[in-house]
Amino acid sequence: MTSTTGRAVRFDRYGGRDVLYVTDIDIPSPSEGEVLVEVRAAGINPGEAAIRTGALHERFPATFPCGEGSDLAGVVAAVGPGVTQFSVGDEVMGFSLRRSSHATHTVVPARQLIRKPPQLSWEVAGSLYVAGVTAYAAVRAVSPQSGETVGVSAAAGGVGSLVVQLLVRRRARVLGIASERNADWLQSHGVTPVAYGDALADRLRKMAPHGIDAFIDLFGPEYVQLAVDLGVPPERINTIIAFQKAAEVGAKTEGSAEASTAEVLAEMADLVATGAIDVDIAAAYPLERVADAFAQLEQRHTHGKIVLLPQSS
CATH class of the missing domain: 3.40.50.720 (NAD(P)-binding Rossmann-like Domain)
Structure with missing residues (x-):
């Protein structure tokens, strides 16, 4: 029997890493033009920490309870009406503009996804967008x-x-x-x-x-x-x-x-896949250790990307 629940990072108020928690969610269903992705990897970024503390409230206000996460890579679990470019089982990478990728599952518009080049690891693909x-x-x-x-x-x-x-x-x-x-x-x-x-x-x-x-x-x-x-x-x-x-x-x-398009992401992914540029992974954490991941990020001396692996929780 297919599970109908997943897990996602949330916070209910602005604050430090202690406001983050992981909770059960109903796995969403994709609407017209959308794709449900089972997330294998999702990068974390300084901007997400700034949003969570409220430092960017004027520019990017949060609505509570708030999810987080933009980067993602995973496997297509379902497609909504009108989606023809992806099928269940496809390996994809892309981005969420709804602060929703720090989760086991998320729904995103198909136009925000590209096919994951086979040369890219989940960790690299899932941390490339931002x-x-x-x-x-x-x-x-x-x-x-x-x-x-x-x-x-x-x-x-x-x-x-x-x-x-x-x-x-x-x-x-x-x-x-x-x-x-x-x-x-x-x-x-x-x-x-x-x-x-x-x-x-x-x-x-x-x-x-x-x-x-x-x-x-x-x-x-x-x-x-x-x-x-x-x-x-x-x-x-x-x-x-x-x-x-x-x-x-x-x-x-x-x-x-200014550059959040599938076309730009595809260009960057191709540069990495062909070895023209390197993407280093500094660390990977299960979803439940999201606070630890941000603790490392907020030291501001990390070389490379820090990634959450939602399916390993």
Whole structure:
């Protein structure tokens, strides 16, 4: 007999990791144009932590009880009326815009799914959406040209590790700001590592005596200000996190919202499947340990993606 219940992450109020819990849910049925996915892997992201704390209430308000999760990969369990491009049993990857992927099952519009390339593990496929399309949008926003110098903060994180690889593919010279322990990884991917901390501006000026042409911030407002201080034109600064600071200086704020299409996701998935770019998995947790997964994420020093595996709970 097929089960009619699943499990999902919820929170009933804004707060720390302690507000997260996993509860039983009725497995939803897909409506017109929708697909029910049995989720095998779902990445976690800093934005989800910010939504849960209420830090993004003005931009992304929560309605309680609230689910969470955008990234997903899994197996099609049912299709709604009008869906012809997928069948039960297909392996897919994609995204939810309803904060619903941190669950054993979720329903998403078919247009938000693509077929999972067989070369991708569940963990990689299930964590590519947010980081992948955000990196794509951030790089596109600063229009890097061959031979230009581009600075990147948080260059070895989930988004940063993709940003720097996309920039290298554009033949830019990339100055990747990260902790010293990530220097070897950055160098192996064609990036010039720059340790963050005191006198960072001086180190960047020494490494780029003719100036920095563009800057992508993935960490916070201090790096947007740093880029301005280094003489980067505001229209060639993009941040995915420091919205207020960007407004103050005239920088861009392009991220996942500007590139959330199946076409962009498919392009990123193809780059990973063919080995053109790497996606590293830092850790994987069962759904029941969602708070532990966010504890690791919120240290903000993780290289690669952290993933929930709902079917392993």
